[in-house]
Amino acid sequence: MEKKRRKLTQCxxxxYTFEEVNNYCPNCGQENHDLNVPVKHLVEEFLEGTLHYDAKFWVTLKYLLFKPGLLTEKFILGQRASYVPxxxxxxxxxxxxxxxxAISPNTMQVGLNQEEAMKQLGPEEREALAELDSLQGKVPAPIPAQRLKALVDRAQSNDVNRDVLREKLIKNTxxxxxxxxxxxGYLxxxxxxxxxxxxxxxxxxxxxxxxxxxILFTVYLGLKFFLPEGVDIFxxxxxxxxxxxxxxxxxxxxxxxxxxxxKLIPVSFIYLLCLAIALLGNVVVSLMLS
Structure with missing residues (x-):
């Protein structure tokens, strides 16, 4: 869709004095388009030019959601002008x-506070955990495990700003x-x-x-605001x-x-393995930088 321009007579x-055909200044390259307009017009132009918020966007969204692979197929065939890039x-x-x-309440959490987690356990589970902790104190853990445990302990303590950590996790993700x-794509x-x-x-x-x-995960996060506690559709x-x-x-x-x-099975397995490693690394790095 061609952009509607509000042309000026002079750059x-x-x-430089414009001619009628000049969409850009031949001298300095600045666009011949008056931006001194109400905010409403600027918002409309942003949605039109940047997001293609018109029939093209809705057709693209419809094919993306309900016609798996169709947008890719049309791109390969060269049919691209009718859809959002x-x-x-x-x-x-x-x-x-x-x-x-970022606004979903129960995402990107490192873990429960240790005291809160202990409250959810019965007497037998608490005794078992206490015995396990005593055994772990006698057997030295490998250095990587020690560092990871130290990071987890730090995340559960009050030394870490949870909001800063959450922000870093989301940004890095x-x-x-x-x-x-x-x-x-390479797989x-x-x-x-x-x-x-x-x-x-x-x-x-x-x-x-x-x-x-x-899109699917966005809908999932939105539904979490309304689903009863304990119900998860992940x-x-x-x-x-x-x-x-x-x-x-x-x-x-x-x-x-x-x-x-x-082919789907090994591709998915390799990709999910890389994703898990990347997310674990993200947690570790974010904790170290918090």
């Missing part, structure tokens, strides 16, 4: 996701997910190397898949994600049901 930056889509959706993650996204590239497709095609698949997961979120990725792979790579499943 406010360098004084993959990177822009990912950035917008991830911003919403990490905002929800957003960066980690951005790094893991091309990793998932697909390796497992489908016989198809001789460019890595960019696998990367687009990864971007759309992560965007779907962020397993359902994981199942829906797995089914979505499976059908997306069927559409994009066009291989049989069993062949696709035999």
């Amino acid at each position: 406010p930056n360098c004084g 993959p990177f822009r889509l990912y950035v917008f959706i991830s911003l919403v996701f990490f905002f929800m993650l 957003s960066f980690l997910m951005f790094l893991l996204m091309p990793l998932f 697909l590239y390796l497992f489908y190397r016989k198809l001789r497709r460019n890595y960019v095609e696998h990367l687009m698949f990864s971007i759309h898949t992560h965007a779907f997961f962020f 397993a359902a979120v994981v199942l829906v994600t797995a089914v979505y990725v499976y059908f997306a792979m069927l559409r994009v790579y066009k291989q049989g049901y069993l062949q696709t499943l035999l």
Whole structure:
């Protein structure tokens, strides 16, 4: 959709006199567009130009949610002008996701306070834990285990600002997910190397898949505000994600049901292993820097 410009007669930056066809100043390059307007117009332009908040956005969202792999397939076929670009889509959706993650009450928690956890145990469990602690005191733990235990103890103490720690965890997690996204694409590239497709095609698949997961997890975080205490649907979120990725792979790579499943399993296992290691490292680093 073409941008509606409020053209000036003279460049406010360098004084060049515009012609009617000039969308940018030929002298200094500044855009020929008057920004001295009410805030309402600026917000509308932001949604239009940055987020493509129009029919294009809603069509893209519909295909992303209900047509697994279709956006990637259309990108590969060169049908791109009718949809929000993959990177822009990912950035917008991830911003919403990490905002929800930041305000959600029961996420990114390191653990319960030790006293609170002890209160939830019965007399027998407390005695068993006390005996285990006494045995651990007699047997020296490996150095990495000692350091990890020290970090956990520090997280449970009052020495750590929980708000600062939470902020660091969320910030680092957003960066980690951005790094893991091309990793998932590279795993697909390796497992489908016989198809001789460019890595960019696998990367687009990864971007759309992560965007779907962020939307699904955003809905999950929103539902946690209303679900009764003790009710968790995280397993359902994981199942829906797995089914979505499976059908997306069927559409994009066009291989049989069993062949696709035999590639989904190792790709998912390797990716989830890398994700677990990255998240554990994130917790350790965040604790050390808090």
